[in-house]
Amino acid sequence: MPAASAPAVISLASGYGSFAPPLVATAAATRVLQAAGPLPVAAVAGLPELRAALAESYQQAGASGVQPEHVVVTGGTKAALFALLQAVLRPGDEVLLPTPNWFGFWELVVRAGGTVRALPLSAADNYALAPETLRAALTPHTRVVLFSNPNNPTGRVYSRAEIAGWLSVTQDFPDLFVLSDEIYNGITFSPEPVPTLLSFPDPRQRHMVVNGYSKSLALIGWGIGYLVAPLPIAQICAAGLHATGSAVPVLQQHAAVAATRHASAIARSLIESLQPTRHRMQTELALLPQVPAPQAAATYYFFPDLRAYLRPELEPVAASAELVARLHATGVAVVDGATCGAPGFVRLSYAVPMAQLEPALERLRAGLSTPFSAA
Numbered sequence: 001m002p003a004a005s006a007p008a009v010i011s012l013a014s015g016y017g018s019f020a021p022p023l024v025a026t027a028a029a030t031r032v033l034q035a036a037g038p039l040p041v042a043a044v045a046g047l048p049e050l051r052a053a054l055a056e057s058y059q060q061a062g063a064s065g066v067q068p069e070h071v072v073v074t075g076g077t078k079a080a081l082f083a084l085l086q087a088v089l090r091p092g093d094e095v096l097l098p099t100p101n102w103f104g105f106w107e108l109v110v111r112a113g114g115t116v117r118a119l120p121l122s123a124a125d126n127y128a129l130a131p132e133t134l135r136a137a138l139t140p141h142t143r144v145v146l147f148s149n150p151n152n153p154t155g156r157v158y159s160r161a162e163i164a165g166w167l168s169v170t171q172d173f174p175d176l177f178v179l180s181d182e183i184y185n186g187i188t189f190s191p192e193p194v195p196t197l198l199s200f201p202d203p204r205q206r207h208m209v210v211n212g213y214s215k216s217l218a219l220i221g222w223g224i225g226y227l228v229a230p231l232p233i234a235q236i237c238a239a240g241l242h243a244t245g246s247a248v249p250v251l252q253q254h255a256a257v258a259a260t261r262h263a264s265a266i267a268r269s270l271i272e273s274l275q276p277t278r279h280r281m282q283t284e285l286a287l288l289p290q291v292p293a294p295q296a297a298a299t300y301y302f303f304p305d306l307r308a309y310l311r312p313e314l315e316p317v318a319a320s321a322e323l324v325a326r327l328h329a330t331g332v333a334v335v336d337g338a339t340c341g342a343p344g345f346v347r348l349s350y351a352v353p354m355a356q357l358e359p360a361l362e363r364l365r366a367g368l369s370t371p372f373s374a375a
Contacts, residue, residue, distance in 0.1 A: 010352075010360040011333040015152075017300060017351030019218040019273070022266045025255035032254045042247040045238040046073025046226070050253050053260040054226060062199035070228050072237050073248050073256075077183050077212035077225035078108065083237040084208050084227055085112035085144070088177050093143035098129055099341030100303065102152045102181070114143065118341050123305055126295055127156045131165040138173060145170060148181040150194055153303045153340050153347035155296025157188060160195045167200055179208045183225075186216025186267030188298040189278070198228060205230035215299075216267050217259045224252045274300055277350040277357050284361045285348075290371045300351035303337065307344035308371040316343035330367035332360045 032039070045051065051068035058066040074080040085095070085108060095109045099118045109116045119137045121127040134145070145166070150157045170176050180197035188194050197207050212225030227237060247253075259266060281302055285294050290308035310319035320343035324336040327346070337345030348364075350357060 007356075009328060009331050009333050010356050010363065012348045012350075012352065012357075012360055012364075013333045013335045014349055014351075016214060016220045017218070017270070017274075017349075018353055019220065019270060019351070021220070021222070021255075022218055022259055022262065022269075024258040024262050024266075025217075025219060028258035029251045029255040032251055040250050042073075042250050042253060044242040044245075044247045045234075046071065046248065047250065047253045047257065050257045050260065053257050054228070057260055057263065058196065058198050058228065061193070061196050063196055065202070066198055066228060069231055070234050071226055072229070072234050072241070073224065073226045073253060074241065075225070075245070075248050076223050077181070077210050077214070078104065079241075080210040080212070080225045080227035080237075081105075081108050081179075081181065082112055083240055084179060084210065084229060084233065085109060085114060086240065087229075087233050087236040088208075089114040089143055092141060094139065094141040095144045095146050096134075096137055096142050097146050097341075098127075100127070100151070100154055100337060100345065101146075101148060101340055103335070103339035105146060109146075115141075117142070120341060123154075123292070123342075123345075127151065127154055129158075129162070129166065131169050134166055135169045135172075138169070138176070142173070142176060144177045144179050146179045146181070148184075149197075150182075150184045150188065150298035152181075152184060152299055153301050153335065153337070153342075153345075155299045155301055155303065157190060157192075157194055157297045159192075163195060163197065163200065170206070171204070174204055177206045177208060179210070182209055182211045183215045184299045185211065186263060187270060187274070187300060189271065190297045194298065202230075205232075208233065213256055213259055216270065217256075217263060218266060218270060219252075219255060219259060222252045222255060224248050224256050274351060277352065277354055280354065280357060281348065281350040281361065284365070288365070288368060300349055302348050302350070303342075303345050304348065305345055306368065309368050310344050310372060312372055320344050327364065327367040330363045332363040332367065334364075 051071040054071045055068045094117045185194040208229040213219035294302040317338045320338040335347035
């Protein structure tokens with residue numbers, strides 16, 4: 001082992017922060033654990049208290065039509081995504097995915113029986129998606145438009161006006177579902193809240209949302225997420241979960257009730273704790289030659305454009321993998337942007353202690369000592 005306190009490889013690649021769980025949540029779980037008798041078993045769709053608390057939180061965010069029966073609690077947000085995709089996809093269906101986007105979507109869609117069709121967006125205009133671009137990308141095989149807001153990995157937040165523009169297109173396709181992954185919705189550095197898809201009119205009952213507790217609410221490792229969907233879809237998802245598994249344990253669910261009721265305070269605390277590392281990373285990235293100033297209004301990632309540091313003799317995906325390997329050799333692990341649909345970019349997390357971030361950024365700088373091209 002090296003004598004220095006920093007590990008041989010410092011990871012800026014994890015999707016989880018280093019946050020302690022909220023005390024209100026652990027206290028709620030402890031009360032359940034200390035109660036006399038065996039732990040109760042919840043209905044597979046979730047504790048009524050949790051479903052009601054979530055429905056109320058969406059109503060307060062402008063989604064007046066959300067009721068507890070639209071909510072299904074799942075063992076993490078991946079499970080919620082998979083349940084929804086499996087419920088709505090048919091043989092031959094495609095999921096239209098604006099990219100860059102979270103690398104896990106591809107396999108989830110395939111395992112649910114669909115095919116991903118990427119819709120590449122550009123860093124040059126901060127990943128804007130014009131309604132006419134969306135319309136041109138839809139085909140008779142498109143069953144779901146899937147987006148994340150805030151976006152992982154870019155940190156982009158799509159505004160109410162932008163989403164309204166997309167929905168003016170999707171409403172012309174009666175069989176099309178729109179699915180929004182909103183798991184980072186509480187971690188935003190803008191004064192404007194992140195709009196939820198559920199706050200928009202949905203006359204055909206085609207809007208669906210997934211969310212969870214491991215990002216904005218710091219319940220890392222507690223394995224709890226949820227979906228919100230039109231009642232027939234929610235019922236299909238609950239039936240599938242009942243047939244293949246069991247309810248999320250009540251310890252986690254009571255912790256989630258407490259976290260839901262204190263969501264604003266928990267998120268504010270996380271944002272405050274992230275400010276120093278966010279500023280440090282943003283400052284360091286701004287000093288890298290031929291790297292555009294990173295933009296990220298939310299999440300705890302930056303997604304810098306490092307295409308100037310790719311080996312020009314390699315194809316983009318191979319060159320991106322080589323860049324990531326080069327950085328790993330200098331002692332810093334990052335997420336390859338090619339896995340998100342953007343070769344030459346990397347996802348960097350600043351949800352790490354400053355004592356790890358400082359040496360990681362030094363290693364990043366060393367690994368990017370010389371650009372290969374003028375990007």
